[in-house]
Amino acid sequence: MKKLSDKAGELFMVGYAGTDPTAASELIRRHHVGGIILFSRNVKDAAHTWAVCKKLQELRREVSDTPLFIAIDQEGGCVARITEGVTVFPGNMALGATGSESFTRGAGRVMAGELARLGINVNFAPVLDISSNPRNPGVGARSFSSDPALVARLSSAMIRAMQEDGLCATAKHFPGLGEAKVDSHDELPVVDAAVEIMEGREFLPFYSAIEAGVAFIMTAHCAYPRLDRSGAPATLSEPILTGLLRKRMGFKGIVITDCLEMAGVEKTFTPAQSALKAAAAGANILLICHTREKQVAAIEALARSIEADPAFESAIGSSLEVISSAKNRLTGRGDAASPEFGREKNLSESIAVEATTIVRNEGPLIPLKLASSETLAVIVPGFEALTKVEENAEPQGVLVGEIKQRHPRLEYHTVAVNPTPDEMLACSVTCRSADVILILTYNLHQYPAQRDLVHALLALGKPSIVAAVRDPYDLGFIPQARACVATYSFRECSLKALVRVLFGESEARGKLPVKLG
Structure with missing residues (x-):
């Protein structure tokens, strides 16, 4: 023994x-x-x-x-x-x-x-x-x-x-x-x-x-x-x-x-x-x-x-x-045979759509009503691991591809979560010539330079929508934004849901589960 x-x-x-x-x-x-x-x-x-x-x-x-x-x-x-x-x-x-x-x-x-x-x-x-x-x-x-x-x-x-x-x-x-x-x-x-x-x-x-x-x-x-x-x-x-x-x-x-x-x-x-x-x-x-x-x-x-x-x-x-x-x-089910199952994408995408929350919508700016001649500028922070428990991020290309299917006149910039002065300048130049701006935030409340970039872009006075694609607390730091959306996630299902809501294909029925302060 x-x-x-x-x-x-x-x-x-x-x-x-x-x-x-x-x-x-x-x-x-x-x-x-x-x-x-x-x-x-x-x-x-x-x-x-x-x-x-x-x-x-x-x-x-x-x-x-x-x-x-x-x-x-x-x-x-x-x-x-x-x-x-x-x-x-x-x-x-x-x-x-x-x-x-x-x-x-x-x-x-x-x-x-x-x-x-x-x-x-x-x-x-x-x-x-x-x-x-x-x-x-x-x-x-x-x-x-x-x-x-x-x-x-x-x-x-x-x-x-x-x-x-x-x-x-x-x-x-x-x-x-x-x-x-x-x-x-x-x-x-x-x-x-x-x-x-x-x-x-x-x-x-x-x-x-x-x-x-x-x-x-x-x-x-x-x-x-x-x-x-x-x-x-x-x-x-x-x-x-x-x-x-x-x-x-x-x-x-x-x-x-x-x-x-x-x-x-x-x-x-x-x-x-x-x-x-x-x-x-x-x-x-x-x-x-x-x-x-x-x-x-x-x-x-x-x-x-x-x-x-x-x-x-x-x-x-x-x-x-x-x-x-x-x-x-x-x-012990996993020891029997090689797995054969399909992705339950419909469920994940349904949850993502139902979760999407319109926090503010003055105008209203959502859904987008873009003429074919108008340019949409999209500013996307890098979806990187912010803490040591995280590993896999989602490619930003999902968002860009989904938008281009609906509105080809698109200019976009990907910036660091704490953007450099050069990145901020490039974004400002692009957004000045755009008709409408879509700004994604990625825990802006923890990154001062990202917050400064968003404030600078909103100060241009263009019709602008801000989408928090991680913590919704970001939206409490930009009270001047006329239109704000929370997705709570940067995964493919959430980015697709965001685009569907922005273009009026789905209704955003989510409710903020936290207080923005």
Whole structure:
């Protein structure tokens, strides 16, 4: 019989480099890791993802009768690891703008069905953080809303839909990151909210998720002094993970840490140190996404601690039971045959249209009424990753192509999210000779030069429409804009929906799910 210390690897979920899954061979065969997380660096498209998952489970079967957890962050919107061969939805805030449980269930069901058929059995979604702080750099449109009740209603609908298809959904980031002022990928945030306030705000969606039977809850690398006076991040806090989440809120599923290589914890502790502290605090699975040496050091440190401390051994035994129980319920659908499914584009595009929100429309300027001789100038910021959790952006060519089909007289510029003086000058020259201007913003509220560019273009006095294609908070910084639209997403479905609304082919029925301030 194996000693419990030999099973330390089962408590770890790890990432690896490159598109060849045999790169994880040593971690699976020698260190017996219990889970693998996939990123865009590992998968090219749907067919390749299926082959990767199949190979990973084959490696696992060489050393264990139970499967790997294979996880991915497929939230939709700005966080989607696979974008080729699957349906990419516009994301949580777009769903919040529809207010529709039916759309939310549909998106959850399609995402789960496609992922399960690819061999993925855990989705690190949905985000349950409340978008209560417009200046939060890490949440924004990943959240459903600034309204806790709406977040609770839609997130629980998505969780139920995802788990109907055998996938494990994940509620994140406990106990709530919405009020954070910095991104935990870069440093440790502190949320100093009173417990009474958090009960009716941050905790509400998690109570609903637990009632919905969510399989995983992911911890936040964030300190909550009113919940744990020591100042420890929730990931490493026994009062938060055991006292609050387990005992008070009654969660019986799997508690997984966010990545222990994130600066929010690694600036203070090595991943090995954090792994020990998190396991002692009540975490069941320890996530280390990137560095092989740090992964191995953490596994070996946990094994030594199990050997040395009988009390710690007992806690680890409880985690292994929770993990084993969850794995026994997995369906294993992705191991049967190569996936054959079409994109559910109609659903994603329907959601995107229903989400599109006209915030202001003086004139009205929408729908556009352009004479064939008139020129439309379009200014588009680069749709790049703004935070470390993001990977795949959408080509701006989708927007330009859709507009040209309807109005060929088009001039456009693509600029950086924080445009240079030369870019700003070029945009001004183009827009001076245009008849109508369409300006897209991409988190303008976080980029002063982008904000300056928009103000300068609006000052030209031309008929202008501003479309926020990520966080809608941008529109609160440009009160002089006569026509404003929010799409909550820059994905293909959202850009197509925007064009349909601008040219009067679809009605924008979305409602702002946040307060612009």
